[in-house]
Amino acid sequence: MKKKLLAIMLTAAMAVTTITACGGNTGSSTGGSDATQNVSNPNAKYNVGVCQLVQHPALDAATEGFTAALRDSLGEDVNITIQNAAGDSATCATITNTFVSDGVDLIMANATPALQAAVSSTGDIPIVGTSVTDYATALELDSWNGKTGINVTGTSDLAPLAEQAAMLKDIFPASTYKNVGILYCAAEANSKYQAEEITKELTEMGYAVSDYTFSDTNDVAAVTTNACQNCDVIYIPTDNTAASCTETIDSVARPAGVPIVAGEEGICKVCGTVTLSINYYDIGYAAGEMAVQILKDGKDPKDMEIGFAKNVTKEFNPEICSALGITVPDDYKEIAKD
Amino acid sequence: MDITSLFAALPGNIAQGIIWGVMALGVYLTFRVLNIADLTVDGSFATGGAVTVVLITNGVPVPVAILVAVLAGALAGLCTGILHTVLGIPDILAGILSQIALYSINLDIMSGCANMAVNVMKYKLLLSLRNVPGAILVSLIFVVVIIALMYWYLGTEQGSALRSTGNNPAMSRAQGININMMKVIALSLSNALVALSGGLIAQYQGFADINMGRGAIVIGLAAVIIGEVIGNAIFKKKMNFVLRLSFVVIGAIIYYIVIGIVLWLHMPTNDLKLFTAIIVAIFLAVPYLKGTANNSFRKAAKRGAGK
Missing domain, CATH: 3.40.50.2300 (Response regulator)
Known part of the structure; x- marks a missing residue:
């Protein structure tokens, strides 16, 4: 009996920790750009999941640029869910798996392990990467002609x-x-x-x-x-x-x-x-424009060339x-x- | 915040939990059987991933790659064991030394790359995020076989000597058990399992990363302890050894389901590590505090005060 009580107490403790920590999100949304983006609009036409590897000024800027590009072209027609793996590459797999099981229309992968986890999760849902330097190495592709040939495209952060x-x-x-x-x-x-x-x-x-x-x-x-x-x-x-x-x-x-x-x-x-x-906001924005072409104009990511930073x-x-x-x-x- | 999306993601969390469960079984071997918190695992987990990916991408058949990864993990454990027993370095420190050394070794294994991809479309991987039910099945087979082997091994003469080393080293030595040998064996076996888990995770997520083992020990401990508390609550005194091992894996699954809930709630992932530490601390502390509360001395004192 006492053990059962103990188990109940522990479960309750877990629940409370989860909820208080969650409450912290709405309370202190100043640090991240994501808090406001996660408000879902039930009438949105498209659902986009963003998986970012780690909190980092450059990656944050890329995510910001990406969401700005989607908002500029699609406005309220798109729901954007931003998840951050806090530097834990295994969590990227958890996040991308959640996106796939949610049936999102497009996954944006910010940084190399996020892209690899996304590619391991799905062969059908279009994936747009950014802050990835070299797509051929990241995806282990044998031949390289500027396109991946699979459901992946995006922008590179390769410095000139x-x-x-x-x-x-x-x-x-x-x-x-x-x-x-x-x-x-x-x-x-x-x-x-x-x-x-x-x-x-x-x-x-x-x-x-x-x-x-x-x-x-x-x-x-x-x-x-x-x-x-x-x-x-x-x-x-x-x-x-x-x-x-x-x-x-x-x-x-x-x-x-x-x-x-x-x-x-x-x-x-x-x-x-x-x-x-190079400017990470710009490459994020360029990735966002590619995402719009895929969602709205029905372009196939395997035909789209990887983009590079234009303005140096x-x-x-x-x-x-x-x-x-x-x-x-x-x-x-x-x-x-x- | 749709509850169906939480359930849809559940199989993925379960698969990840079972694979980490293999690792948690390794942690159980050192932490519970041997009574050592072995920190080598943060390094040997990545070693398992690195060896597997490097061998697979070089055309080695997957089962062979996994086998070599297991041996590499055992070797890492052997080093920790030698540092601890032959060179007399305290166990925690020996583990930390191996872990640090493995960082460089893992980089060398991947020829200096911090991150190596293993493309699911190019190789016949045992399991992948692409096929979650398949991944659950494969990892479940691994877990069942490992639990059976552990059950059998810890019942043999050597296994019994190993358990007694953890329970009471002084008495075991008095009985003629070479306790140093037992520690080295347990550390090797434990890290072999951890490396196996790393190799499976690398295939599951499609890459090995130099940082993939960071904090692995905490996940392992969390699984062991969560599983123990829940198992004891359900089965009480009927908890036998097979159930105990099974609940270690269930603990890992619960851990990943909780992570899934955290993500589903859009809780800030910045706090994920703090959250994990709090959960593990609670699960570690509550049984202890309850034990002290039920302590017979304290009860006697209370009775004495009542008079």
Whole structure:
């Protein structure tokens, strides 16, 4: 009898925790953009599920762009359900499975594991990805012609690497800056891909390129110190771990006098000298426009080419550039301080 | 907030729960039988996934890939066991060391990639999200076979020695049991099961990720404890060993159903980890507090005070 009572108590405790935590959602919706989007409209023509891998400024911006594009074209005709896996890749599978069993009309997968889970869940429901760097690797496709050939399309967050290499060459010529170090987190598939691609470009331009990888935030300082000792200039791709450790990197690299070229604006703002940056809101918005074409115009995702960021801006960090005595050409825009 | 959508998603949650149940059985072996909270599992779970995906994508037949993953997991457990018994490192720390080491090893297994896909359309996978009823069936077969094997093994002479090591190491040593050997065996077997679970999950979700094992130990403990509390409540004293093992898997299923409910309620997933920790803490604390409340000394004190 007592045990039964205990079981009932525990179940009640679980229920209460669930409900209080749920109540927290409506109370504190300031942090996420999703709270208002989840209000369902019973008359909506389309249901769209968004699975985002983790809370991250870039991914949040992409999701925001995506929902904005859907709202702009379809207005109240679309229900958007946003779910965030909080960095747990197994939860992506739970989320996409829920979308499939709900029978949504389209799944938007934000980041690589979300896309892989979505593709594992369904072969029929159209899937639009964003913030995925390389679709061929993410989906393990043998041949690549710009389209996936399956129920998947979307936009890539690949930074324009050839242009970034050219920018590095303009400002830090190989004659004085011979050794380039590429600094990134070994655990991020996207960063590894970018490092490989830009290494090809830079080696062709006559630089000696070497990789400096850290495994998590704890060894960033040590790896950066090592890179500063051996390199004349450092390149950091769009790496999430590096992005969260920019202060650490800056406090090592600036005293050492080693300039950093960053793959995106957020990193450049704190520790970089120059960058060519892409805008995650834009690639999210472009993915949203593709979703509209699929839902409204009946286009087939397997015939749609993967989109890339169209607008890139050359930017520089005035504080670090003047500290290191680097002058940049006039067409570079000053990065706005927060 | 339609209740039907919750039920529609249920089979998927159940399948995921059963597969994690394999992992929870491994955790049961160390946490309950051996009385060690082995943190290696966060690493060996991803090892299982990584080995499976790398082998499958290189054309190795799926059963062989799974078998190698199981051996890799056992090897990871062996390392923890050696760190603990031969080198005298405390068990928690030995597990943490293996877990950290496995992070690098897992990256090396996947040749430096943090995430590797295994495309369900290209390989004959044992189970996949594409076919949820099939996944439930396959994982259920695995679970039944594993429970049968565990039941048989823990009844053998070596299995009994293993259980007694967990119950009372000093007495077991006095009886001539090599308790260090028993610990190493249990850690290897446990991590073999965890790696098997990782290999199945990787196929189910279509990829292996370097972070896929993060927090796995908490899910394992949650499953063991939720299952125990519920099993004891239903069967009371009639709870036998097979039921105990079955309820570990049921605990994992309940855990994933709760996750499904959390998602269905659109509860902020930022708080998911906190929520999990609170549930596990409650399930761990309540039986203990109840035990102290029923303590005979306290009862005697109460009687004494009443006089």
